[in-house]
Amino acid sequence: KGTLRTGDIVIAGSSYGKVKAMFDENGDRVKEAGPSTPVEVMGLHKVPRAGDTFAVLDNEREARDLAEKRERAETAGTTRAVTLEAVSGDIAAGRVKDLNIVIKADTVGSIEAIRGSIEKLSIDEVRVHVISTGAGNVSESDVMLASASRAIILGFTVKTDLGAKKRAEVEGVDIRLYDIIYVLIEDIEVAVKGLMDPVFQDVIDGHAEVRAMFKVRGGTISGCMVTDGLVRRNSLARVMRDGTMIHESKVSSLRRFKDDVREVANGLECGIGLEGFADFEEGDIIEAFHTEQKG
Numbered sequence: 001k002g003t004l005r006t007g008d009i010v011i012a013g014s015s016y017g018k019v020k021a022m023f024d025e026n027g028d029r030v031k032e033a034g035p036s037t038p039v040e041v042m043g044l045h046k047v048p049r050a051g052d053t054f055a056v057l058d059n060e061r062e063a064r065d066l067a068e069k070r071e072r073a074e075t076a077g078t079t080r081a082v083t084l085e086a087v088s089g090d091i092a093a094g095r096v097k098d099l100n101i102v103i104k105a106d107t108v109g110s111i112e113a114i115r116g117s118i119e120k121l122s123i124d125e126v127r128v129h130v131i132s133t134g135a136g137n138v139s140e141s142d143v144m145l146a147s148a149s150r151a152i153i154l155g156f157t158v159k160t161d162l163g164a165k166k167r168a169e170v171e172g173v174d175i176r177l178y179d180i181i182y183v184l185i186e187d188i189e190v191a192v193k194g195l196m197d198p199v200f201q202d203v204i205d206g207h208a209e210v211r212a213m214f215k216v217r218g219g220t221i222s223g224c225m226v227t228d229g230l231v232r233r234n235s236l237a238r239v240m241r242d243g244t245m246i247h248e249s250k251v252s253s254l255r256r257f258k259d260d261v262r263e264v265a266n267g268l269e270c271g272i273g274l275e276g277f278a279d280f281e282e283g284d285i286i287e288a289f290h291t292e293q294k295g
Contacts, residue, residue, distance in 0.1 A: 012048035100151035
């Protein structure tokens with residue numbers, strides 16, 4: 001309920017901050033959002049968890065104090081589920097960078113094979129850390145160790161003792177049993193890849209040369225010729241002058257004659273407006289691009 005506006009002080013779980021910018025489902029910047037309106041919010045000091053309640057407060061000090069109280073309560077309060085999904089969420093939010101694992105297997109040889117394979121999955125962003133190993137079934141003491149260390153238990157051709165099952169339910173510890181080693185390794189590999197901080201790269205969509213400038217209400221539009229690729233409305237864009245980037249933002253308007261259009265292809269003239277920029281000069285190159293996640 002209510003309306004969220006740019007500049008509001010907000011809290012979500014133990015995350016807080018001032019709304020610096022909002023973007024709707026199309027990537028357009030908006031100044032306010034009403035009930036049931038999905039928006040992406042920039043300005044929180046850390047990523048909140050899915051399901052956290054979002055609220056507007058009167059001032060940042062109040063929000064910070066409440067967020068810190070909630071964080072202390074989370075740390076000292078009831079035990080959180082120690083599942084691969086829960087740990088994944090913590091790593092994605094930057095709270096931890098380790099994936100702790102307890103290995104139980106039928107033989108010492110199996111343990112060493114599994115340990116060697118999964119420790120090789122460690123990367124800069126996420127460290128796979130085997131904190132304990134042992135031959136035999138998963139025991140209650142294994143579960144208690146996993147709970148205290150926020151670890152996942154991996155079992156290979158073993159079973160789980162009855163006491164361990166009951167304790168795992170109470171502690172919320174994730175016990176995963178396997179009969180095939182490569183399936184176990186694949187599961188951890190997929191989890192680690194999912195926990196990696198995404199790496200993005202710029203992909204160039206096209207270029208347009210500025211040939212004229214036109215003053216309009218609220219700014220300046222550049223009269224351009226698309227020289228390769230295409231230019232899309234709401235695309236990311238940078239202005240290049242004599243080989244040097246002088247501005248980067250978004251394509252805020254794109255026109256062909258008097259019509260607003262979604263994109264303009266190579267060889268066509270158009271009018272391009274950029275968010276927060278009006279100092280075009282003849283010969284400037286507008287480079288339109290988008291970002292893609294690597295891998």
